[in-house]
Amino acid sequence: MSAIDKLSPEYRRLLELPLYGHLGTIRPDETVQVNPMWYEFDGTHVRFTHTTTRQKFRNLQHNPSMSLSIVDPDEPTHYLEVRGMLVETIPDPEGAFYVHLGERYGKPLGGTPADAADRVILVMSIERTTKQ
């Protein structure tokens, strides 16, 4: 049974809603970085929009470990953490996935993003979950 199959609907819902997750990565100097991120769960992986020019991308080239923490908006002492790694980086040179996430989160971009040429989709595996 996979880590995803073990999730109850109550916690799986946190992966499916357009919430702000906090993504942890490890910098090349062995310090930790955490940033809020838009995301989309495709039933197997978690997908993020990012660019190849930013620190998180460099971090993931050095160490593919990723952890996403999501708080339940209805009861903030409940949360889900999913841990895995970067398994694929998909070019998104029109920024289409960024545009899609902007709409999903109610923040439409109103056109192609200026950094579209550098845009990629980060695909994260889910190997472990912890919750409270």
Place this chain on the structure above:
Amino acid sequence: MSAIDKLSPEYRRLLELPLYGHLGTIRPDETVQVNPMWYEFDGTHVRFTHTTTRQKFRNLQHNPSMSLSIVDPDEPTHYLEVRGMLVETIPDPEGAFYVHLGERYGKPLGGTPADAADRVILVMSIERTTKQ
């Protein structure tokens, strides 16, 4: 000028309010962990309640790096990340700081926590900030 002194009131406010921060640490196997945490900023350091028996404590014995990400509740595309390290661990054998944080966050514990004997205060330095 310290990283804290450089913060505008708009972002310093995120450290001062009783929000849910997401704390990143690095596990001994070089994977990343992120969890929501109550916190209190004392003007210099960020303080958390924790126990000596839990994974985050073991992580910090191995690598003291810490990063706390806080989203602006009024505009979730704004956030503050503070990065630093564990600089002190203060025993809290009555769980008094845990009780204090419970009150600060509107979740009073109603007495001494069951794990009081293992309770500690984690004191995090602030060395860098990033914001959006």
